Amino acid sequence: GAGVSQSPSNKVTEKGKDVELRCDPISGHTALYWYRQSLGQGLEFLIYFQGNSAPDKSGLPSDRFSAERTGGSVSTLTIQRTQQEDSAVYLCASSLDSSGNTIYFGEGSWLTVV
C-alpha cells in the first residue's frame, strides 16, 4: 500500500477483554515499530521488529502485551485482560531498515477501555 495501514481505527472494549490491533507496513519495509501515545503524553516505545532478527520487546509494559509479525510483513499487537490504563493511541511505523531511513507512521488505533 501507499502508507502504513492500521486497523481498527477505533476500538472500545470492556475491562478484562483481549484486543488485537493490526498493522500493515509499507511494502518492502523490513523494520516495523509499535508505539503508544497516551493523552497529552509523548510517544512510548513498545516493540521493534527488524527482518528475521529477534524483536526488541524491551518496551512492552507488562506480560499482558505481546506482538508478532508474520511473514515479515503484517504485525499484530495483542493486549490481554485490558485495563483502563491501557487506553491510548497505538501507533505503528515502518522503515526500509534501521539504519536511519525515514520512519513512516500510520494514523493509529485509538483504544478505549471502559
Added chain:
Amino acid sequence: EDQVTQSPEALRLQEGESSSLNCSYTVSGLRGLFWYRQDPGKGPEFLFTLYSAGEEKEKERLKATLTKKESFLHITAPKPEDSATYLCAVQGGGSTLGRLYFGRGTQLTVWP
C-alpha cells in the same frame, strides 16, 4: 541513556512571526534525527531526517539544522495552518539499535 528534550513545551506565534523550536539530545552513535508534525487525532507526519552535525534541510517555511547536541526547527513567517505539535526523535546505533526516542513535543499555535 538516550534522551530527547524539546523546548518550549508550547509556543504561540502571531502569523508572520518567525521563531525556532529546540531539540536537545544524547544518543550513542546517532543514526538519524527526525522531525515530525502531528495534528490532533492523526499519526506523526514525517518532515525531515538529519544525519550529521552541520546538516540543514528546508521545506517551505520550515528549516531544520543539526549540531552534535541539538537540533533546531526554524519556522519563517508561519501561517495558521502550521499550527500542530512538532516532535523530535533520534535513532541511535548502540545497544538500542533501531529504537526511536521521542521528545514530548512542542505545541505550536499560530494565530492570524
